[in-house]
Amino acid sequence: xxxxxxxxxxxxxxxxxxxxxxxxxxxxxxxxxxxxxxxxxxxxxxxxxxxxxxxxxxxxxxxxxxxxxxxxxxxxxxxxxxxxxxxxxxxxxxxxxxxxxxxxxxxxxxxxxxxxxx
Amino acid sequence: xxxxxxxxxxxxxxxxxxxxxxxxxxxxxxxxxxxxxxxxxxxxxxxxxxxxxxxxxxxxxxxxxxxxxxxxxxxxxxxxxxxxxxxxxxxxxxxxxxxxxxxxxxxxxx
Numbered sequence: 001x002x003x004x005x006x007x008x009x010x011x012x013x014x015x016x017x018x019x020x021x022x023x024x025x026x027x028x029x030x031x032x033x034x035x036x037x038x039x040x041x042x043x044x045x046x047x048x049x050x051x052x053x054x055x056x057x058x059x060x061x062x063x064x065x066x067x068x069x070x071x072x073x074x075x076x077x078x079x080x081x082x083x084x085x086x087x088x089x090x091x092x093x094x095x096x097x098x099x100x101x102x103x104x105x106x107x108x109x110x111x112x113x114x115x116x117x118x
Numbered sequence: 119x120x121x122x123x124x125x126x127x128x129x130x131x132x133x134x135x136x137x138x139x140x141x142x143x144x145x146x147x148x149x150x151x152x153x154x155x156x157x158x159x160x161x162x163x164x165x166x167x168x169x170x171x172x173x174x175x176x177x178x179x180x181x182x183x184x185x186x187x188x189x190x191x192x193x194x195x196x197x198x199x200x201x202x203x204x205x206x207x208x209x210x211x212x213x214x215x216x217x218x219x220x221x222x223x224x225x226x227x228x
Contacts, residue, residue: 035217045153045161045204047217059214062119095160102167103208103217104151108160 002026002107004096009112012086022079022096022109030054030074033099036081038092039111046092049081050099086116120209122220129226136192138223140205143186148207150188152181155222156201164203165190192225200227 008020020036036048049070050059058070069082079096093111100106122142130136140150150168153161163172165181168188178193192199205220 037219044202044222045155045206045219047219050217059216061216100151100163100166102149102151104149104163104166104206105153105161106163106166106172108162110160 004098004107004109006094006096006109006112009094009114011115011117014086014088014116014118016086017082017084018086018114020081020083020094020096020112020114024077024079024098027098027107029072029077034072034079035097035099035105036070036079037095037097037105037108039095040092041113048094051079083114086114088116090114090116119212119216120207120218122205122207122218124203124205124220124223126221127224127226129228130192130195131228132197133194136195136199136225138190138192138203138205138225140188140190140220141186142188142207142218145186145188145207146184148183148209150181150183151206152179152188152190153204153206154199154201155204161204195225195227197227200225 003025006022012018033052035050051070067084071080095111096109097105098107152165154164155161164179168183169181180191182189202222204222209216
């Protein structure tokens with residue numbers, strides 16, 4: 001069964017950093033571009049970042065560029081998101097998602113909750 | 119930046135046909151995907167490439183996209199179809215490109 005499992009969320013102080021991880025199984029991880037999408041509890045979906053299959057190209061949402069670094073390790077079937085200078089408005093569920101051929105998201109993880117609060 | 123607009127809510131009786139609209143400038147020139155998110159769950163792809171259904175998605179889900187509006191249609195709506203629906207497209211007109219979601223529509227089955 002194809003699966004994505006996120007981890008690394010939790011309570012963080014404003015101004016600190018956090019690294020989220022996403023572990024893939026059931027498919028050839030290195031064959032797919034990958035993304036992070038976030039959702040403030042009770043609100044809509046917001047695309048955060050993407051990385052190509054070989055890590056050659058990374059993209060970030062304009063509002064978050066400069067505070068994030070997306071990376072991946074295909075040998076470990078893993079995707080990462082390093083978040084810096086965390087703000088209360090970064091509080092959200094963070095989902096990793098697999099990109100489909102038509103630039104959609106055809107597999108989602110269950111998400112990990114990041115809470116930024118003092 | 120590109121914006122996708124959805125109605126906040128749609129209510130429907132079981133068995134009826136629900137239509138959820140997503141509007142954006144020349145949206146018909148882009149591919150649109152739709153996601154269903156049930157309460158407490160992660161989103162799931164129900165339509166891609168405007169009108170294609172992934173494996174396992176019931177035939178009652180269909181999609182279209184023309185002009186400035188994409189439409190998700192649910193025929194014979196069932197209670198299990200309740201939840202939020204999001205449209206999404208890839209904006210390649212910007213540099214760098216960006217993936218865009220609509221604000222979401224909450225479907226209530228009365």
